[in-house]
Amino acid sequence: MSNQNVTAENILSIRNLTVDFGGVRAVNNLSLTLKTGEMVALIGPNGAGKTTVFNLITNAIKPTSGEIMLSGRSILGVSPDRICRAGISRTFQNIRLFPQMTAYENVELGLHSHPQYSLAEAFIRTNRARSIEKESRKKALELLEMVNLQEHANAKASSLPYGLQRRLEIARAMAAAPKLLLLDEPAAGMNEDECNDLIELVRKIHIAMQFSIIVIEHHMAVVMDLCRDSRIYVLSLGSLLAVGTPLEIQNNEQVIKAYLGERKNG
Ligand SMILES: Nc1ncnc2c1ncn2[C@@H]1O[C@H](COP(=O)(O)OP(=O)(O)OP(=O)(O)O)[C@@H](O)[C@H]1O
Ligand SMILES: [Mg+2]
Incomplete structure:
Protein backbone atom coordinates (compact mmCIF):
# COMPACT_ATOMS: atom_id res chain seq x y z
CA MET A 1 0.00 0.00 0.00
CA ILE A 88 -13.95 19.89 12.71
CA SER A 89 -16.20 20.93 15.56
CA ARG A 90 -15.68 20.92 19.30
CA THR A 91 -17.22 21.38 22.68
CA PHE A 92 -15.45 23.31 25.43
CA GLN A 93 -14.32 22.25 28.86
CA ASN A 94 -15.80 25.52 30.15
CA ILE A 95 -19.20 25.54 28.48
CA ARG A 96 -19.46 28.24 25.81
CA LEU A 97 -23.11 28.85 25.06
CA PHE A 98 -24.94 32.12 24.59
CA PRO A 99 -26.54 32.18 28.04
CA GLN A 100 -29.35 34.63 27.23
CA MET A 101 -30.42 32.76 24.09
CA THR A 102 -32.71 29.75 24.09
CA ALA A 103 -31.49 26.21 23.61
CA TYR A 104 -33.01 26.27 20.13
CA GLU A 105 -31.29 29.55 19.21
CA ASN A 106 -27.91 28.25 20.36
CA VAL A 107 -28.21 25.24 18.06
CA GLU A 108 -29.57 27.32 15.20
CA LEU A 109 -26.53 29.61 15.43
CA GLY A 110 -24.32 26.55 15.10
CA LEU A 111 -26.10 25.68 11.84
CA HIS A 112 -25.10 28.99 10.35
CA SER A 113 -21.43 28.22 10.44
CA HIS A 114 -22.13 27.10 6.85
CA PRO A 115 -24.04 30.07 5.35
CA GLN A 116 -26.21 28.76 2.54
CA TYR A 117 -27.67 31.98 1.27
CA SER A 118 -26.41 35.51 0.89
CA LEU A 119 -27.24 38.47 3.12
CA ALA A 120 -29.12 40.02 0.18
CA GLU A 121 -31.27 36.91 -0.18
CA ALA A 122 -31.97 36.96 3.55
CA PHE A 123 -32.91 40.64 3.39
CA ILE A 124 -35.47 40.34 0.61
CA ARG A 125 -36.53 36.93 1.94
CA THR A 126 -36.42 35.02 -1.32
CA ASN A 127 -38.29 31.71 -1.52
CA ARG A 128 -34.98 29.96 -1.41
CA ALA A 129 -33.95 31.76 1.79
CA ARG A 130 -37.35 30.97 3.35
CA SER A 131 -37.14 27.30 2.51
CA ILE A 132 -33.57 27.07 3.82
CA GLU A 133 -34.74 28.74 7.04
CA LYS A 134 -37.54 26.20 7.36
CA GLU A 135 -35.08 23.42 6.78
CA SER A 136 -32.71 24.81 9.41
CA ARG A 137 -35.57 25.08 11.95
CA LYS A 138 -36.30 21.41 11.36
CA LYS A 139 -32.62 20.51 11.64
CA ALA A 140 -32.14 22.45 14.91
CA LEU A 141 -35.16 20.71 16.45
CA GLU A 142 -33.88 17.31 15.29
CA LEU A 143 -30.53 17.99 16.92
CA LEU A 144 -32.20 19.03 20.17
CA GLU A 145 -34.23 15.84 20.03
CA MET A 146 -31.10 13.80 19.47
CA VAL A 147 -29.62 15.08 22.74
CA ASN A 148 -33.00 14.76 24.49
CA LEU A 149 -33.51 18.49 24.91
CA GLN A 150 -36.61 18.91 22.76
CA GLU A 151 -38.69 19.85 25.79
CA HIS A 152 -36.23 22.59 26.66
CA ALA A 153 -36.06 24.16 23.19
CA ASN A 154 -37.43 27.48 24.41
CA ALA A 155 -35.58 27.58 27.72
CA LYS A 156 -32.76 30.07 28.14
CA ALA A 157 -29.43 28.25 27.99
CA SER A 158 -28.43 29.74 31.36
CA SER A 159 -31.58 28.35 33.03
CA LEU A 160 -30.71 24.75 32.14
CA PRO A 161 -29.05 22.53 34.73
CA TYR A 162 -25.35 22.06 34.12
CA GLY A 163 -25.68 18.51 32.71
CA LEU A 164 -28.22 19.69 30.15
CA GLN A 165 -25.99 22.61 29.16
CA ARG A 166 -23.29 20.05 28.37
CA ARG A 167 -25.76 18.22 26.12
CA LEU A 168 -26.68 21.50 24.46
CA GLU A 169 -23.00 22.13 23.77
CA ILE A 170 -22.87 18.79 21.98
CA ALA A 171 -25.94 19.67 19.88
CA ARG A 172 -24.40 23.04 19.02
CA ALA A 173 -21.17 21.37 17.96
CA MET A 174 -23.11 18.82 15.86
CA ALA A 175 -24.97 21.62 14.10
CA ALA A 176 -21.82 22.46 12.16
CA ALA A 177 -22.15 19.00 10.54
N1 LIG B 1 -2.77 29.78 26.14
C1 LIG B 1 -1.91 29.36 27.07
N2 LIG B 1 -0.87 30.12 27.47
C2 LIG B 1 0.02 29.67 28.38
N3 LIG B 1 -0.03 28.47 28.96
C3 LIG B 1 -1.04 27.65 28.61
C4 LIG B 1 -2.04 28.04 27.65
N4 LIG B 1 -2.92 27.02 27.50
C5 LIG B 1 -2.50 26.05 28.32
N5 LIG B 1 -1.39 26.42 28.99
C6 LIG B 1 -0.62 25.57 29.93
O1 LIG B 1 -0.36 24.35 29.25
C7 LIG B 1 -0.48 23.24 30.13
C8 LIG B 1 -1.52 22.27 29.61
O2 LIG B 1 -2.82 22.82 29.79
P1 LIG B 1 -4.14 22.14 29.26
O3 LIG B 1 -5.26 23.08 29.53
O4 LIG B 1 -3.96 21.68 27.87
O5 LIG B 1 -4.24 20.86 30.23
P2 LIG B 1 -5.35 19.74 30.32
O6 LIG B 1 -4.68 18.43 30.12
O7 LIG B 1 -6.50 20.06 29.45
O8 LIG B 1 -5.77 19.85 31.86
P3 LIG B 1 -7.21 19.71 32.58
O9 LIG B 1 -7.44 18.24 32.77
O10 LIG B 1 -7.02 20.41 33.90
O11 LIG B 1 -8.23 20.37 31.72
C9 LIG B 1 -0.78 23.83 31.51
O12 LIG B 1 0.44 23.98 32.18
C10 LIG B 1 -1.40 25.18 31.17
O13 LIG B 1 -1.21 26.09 32.21
MG1 LIG C 1 -8.46 20.55 29.75
Missing part, protein backbone atom coordinates in the same frame (compact mmCIF):
# COMPACT_ATOMS: atom_id res chain seq x y z
CA SER A 2 1.34 3.45 -0.79
CA ASN A 3 1.78 6.05 1.90
CA GLN A 4 -0.89 8.18 0.31
CA ASN A 5 -3.52 5.45 0.72
CA VAL A 6 -2.66 5.06 4.36
CA THR A 7 -3.23 8.77 5.08
CA ALA A 8 -6.44 8.88 3.02
CA GLU A 9 -8.28 6.65 5.45
CA ASN A 10 -7.01 8.65 8.41
CA ILE A 11 -9.37 11.51 9.10
CA LEU A 12 -6.74 12.98 11.43
CA SER A 13 -2.97 12.55 11.53
CA ILE A 14 -0.97 14.45 14.10
CA ARG A 15 2.76 14.12 13.73
CA ASN A 16 5.43 15.21 16.18
CA LEU A 17 3.34 18.06 17.49
CA THR A 18 5.00 20.40 19.98
CA VAL A 19 3.89 23.67 21.51
CA ASP A 20 5.74 25.87 23.95
CA PHE A 21 4.11 28.56 26.06
CA GLY A 22 7.07 30.64 27.18
CA GLY A 23 9.11 28.20 29.20
CA VAL A 24 6.37 25.55 29.42
CA ARG A 25 6.28 22.76 26.83
CA ALA A 26 2.53 22.03 26.96
CA VAL A 27 2.59 19.41 24.19
CA ASN A 28 5.76 17.49 23.43
CA ASN A 29 6.31 15.60 20.18
CA LEU A 30 2.80 14.11 20.10
CA SER A 31 1.75 11.76 17.31
CA LEU A 32 -1.81 10.48 17.07
CA THR A 33 -3.92 9.09 14.25
CA LEU A 34 -7.63 8.63 13.97
CA LYS A 35 -9.20 6.53 11.25
CA THR A 36 -12.44 7.73 9.71
CA GLY A 37 -15.33 6.72 11.97
CA GLU A 38 -13.19 5.88 15.00
CA MET A 39 -13.76 7.15 18.54
CA VAL A 40 -10.71 7.44 20.79
CA ALA A 41 -10.04 9.09 24.14
CA LEU A 42 -7.33 11.43 25.35
CA ILE A 43 -6.73 11.21 29.09
CA GLY A 44 -4.15 12.35 31.61
CA PRO A 45 -3.63 14.43 34.73
CA ASN A 46 -4.66 18.09 35.02
CA GLY A 47 -2.33 20.24 32.98
CA ALA A 48 -1.17 17.29 30.83
CA GLY A 49 -1.91 19.23 27.62
CA LYS A 50 -5.20 17.60 26.54
CA THR A 51 -7.20 20.78 25.91
CA THR A 52 -4.14 22.28 24.26
CA VAL A 53 -4.25 19.43 21.73
CA PHE A 54 -7.84 20.43 20.84
CA ASN A 55 -6.76 24.07 20.64
CA LEU A 56 -4.03 23.02 18.23
CA ILE A 57 -6.33 20.87 16.07
CA THR A 58 -8.81 23.74 15.75
CA ASN A 59 -5.94 26.18 15.18
CA ALA A 60 -6.94 28.36 18.11
CA ILE A 61 -3.21 28.26 18.85
CA LYS A 62 -0.23 27.58 16.62
CA PRO A 63 2.22 24.75 17.24
CA THR A 64 5.92 25.35 17.70
CA SER A 65 6.53 22.41 15.37
CA GLY A 66 4.82 19.37 13.93
CA GLU A 67 2.03 18.62 11.48
CA ILE A 68 -1.74 18.21 11.64
CA MET A 69 -3.53 16.69 8.66
CA LEU A 70 -7.27 16.40 8.11
CA SER A 71 -8.11 13.69 5.56
CA GLY A 72 -4.53 13.80 4.29
CA ARG A 73 -4.30 17.60 3.99
CA SER A 74 -2.35 19.91 6.23
CA ILE A 75 -4.58 22.24 8.24
CA LEU A 76 -1.76 24.23 9.79
CA GLY A 77 -2.32 27.93 9.27
CA VAL A 78 -5.97 27.44 8.23
CA SER A 79 -8.24 29.85 10.15
CA PRO A 80 -10.47 28.37 12.90
CA ASP A 81 -13.47 29.42 10.85
CA ARG A 82 -12.31 27.48 7.79
CA ILE A 83 -11.36 24.53 9.98
CA CYS A 84 -14.95 24.43 11.17
CA ARG A 85 -16.15 24.48 7.57
CA ALA A 86 -13.64 21.75 6.71
CA GLY A 87 -15.46 19.57 9.23
CA PRO A 178 -18.62 17.97 11.45
CA LYS A 179 -16.71 14.94 10.26
CA LEU A 180 -14.55 15.11 13.35
CA LEU A 181 -16.08 15.95 16.72
CA LEU A 182 -13.85 16.91 19.66
CA LEU A 183 -15.50 16.57 23.07
CA ASP A 184 -13.65 18.24 25.94
CA GLU A 185 -14.83 16.69 29.22
CA PRO A 186 -18.47 16.13 28.22
CA ALA A 187 -19.15 14.34 31.53
CA ALA A 188 -17.54 16.96 33.79
CA GLY A 189 -19.60 17.50 36.92
CA MET A 190 -21.97 14.62 36.17
CA ASN A 191 -23.06 11.93 38.62
CA GLU A 192 -23.01 8.22 37.79
CA ASP A 193 -26.50 8.14 36.27
CA GLU A 194 -25.79 11.22 34.17
CA CYS A 195 -22.48 9.65 33.07
CA ASN A 196 -24.35 6.54 31.93
CA ASP A 197 -26.81 8.68 29.97
CA LEU A 198 -23.90 10.54 28.43
CA ILE A 199 -22.20 7.29 27.36
CA GLU A 200 -25.43 6.28 25.66
CA LEU A 201 -25.74 9.68 23.97
CA VAL A 202 -22.17 9.75 22.66
CA ARG A 203 -22.52 6.19 21.36
CA LYS A 204 -25.79 7.10 19.69
CA ILE A 205 -24.39 10.14 17.89
CA HIS A 206 -21.23 8.28 16.96
CA ILE A 207 -23.29 5.65 15.18
CA ALA A 208 -26.14 7.79 13.86
CA MET A 209 -24.03 10.68 12.58
CA GLN A 210 -20.95 8.63 11.66
CA PHE A 211 -18.66 11.18 13.24
CA SER A 212 -15.07 10.45 14.08
CA ILE A 213 -14.69 11.45 17.72
CA ILE A 214 -11.93 12.31 20.18
CA VAL A 215 -13.12 12.58 23.76
CA ILE A 216 -11.17 14.08 26.65
CA GLU A 217 -12.52 12.87 29.96
CA HIS A 218 -11.55 12.35 33.59
CA HIS A 219 -14.43 9.95 34.37
CA MET A 220 -12.68 6.64 33.76
CA ALA A 221 -15.92 4.66 33.58
CA VAL A 222 -16.98 6.85 30.64
CA VAL A 223 -13.60 6.55 28.90
CA MET A 224 -13.30 2.80 29.33
CA ASP A 225 -16.82 2.23 28.03
CA LEU A 226 -16.63 4.58 25.04
CA CYS A 227 -13.26 3.17 23.94
CA ARG A 228 -13.99 -0.51 24.55
CA ASP A 229 -13.47 -1.24 20.83
CA SER A 230 -10.71 1.28 20.21
CA ARG A 231 -7.86 2.87 22.14
CA ILE A 232 -6.92 5.47 24.66
CA TYR A 233 -4.08 7.97 24.41
CA VAL A 234 -2.54 8.98 27.73
CA LEU A 235 -0.75 12.31 28.02
CA SER A 236 1.45 13.28 30.92
CA LEU A 237 3.34 16.56 31.13
CA GLY A 238 2.66 17.09 27.43
CA SER A 239 4.15 13.77 26.30
CA LEU A 240 2.46 10.60 25.19
CA LEU A 241 2.83 8.15 28.04
CA ALA A 242 0.89 5.25 26.54
CA VAL A 243 -1.59 4.22 23.86
CA GLY A 244 -3.72 1.13 24.18
CA THR A 245 -7.00 -0.62 24.76
CA PRO A 246 -8.85 0.12 28.01
CA LEU A 247 -7.46 -3.09 29.51
CA GLU A 248 -3.89 -2.27 28.49
CA ILE A 249 -4.19 1.25 29.87
CA GLN A 250 -5.73 0.11 33.16
CA ASN A 251 -2.82 -2.29 33.67
CA ASN A 252 -0.04 0.01 32.51
CA GLU A 253 2.28 0.66 35.47
CA GLN A 254 3.39 4.06 34.21
CA VAL A 255 -0.20 5.19 33.67
CA ILE A 256 -1.23 3.96 37.11
CA LYS A 257 1.66 5.86 38.65
CA ALA A 258 1.15 9.09 36.73
CA TYR A 259 -2.65 9.19 36.72
CA LEU A 260 -4.94 6.25 37.39
CA GLY A 261 -3.54 5.39 40.81
CA GLU A 262 -4.82 8.66 42.19
CA ARG A 263 -8.20 8.43 40.55
CA LYS A 264 -9.27 4.91 41.53
CA ASN A 265 -12.53 4.60 39.60
CA GLY A 266 -13.41 8.29 39.47
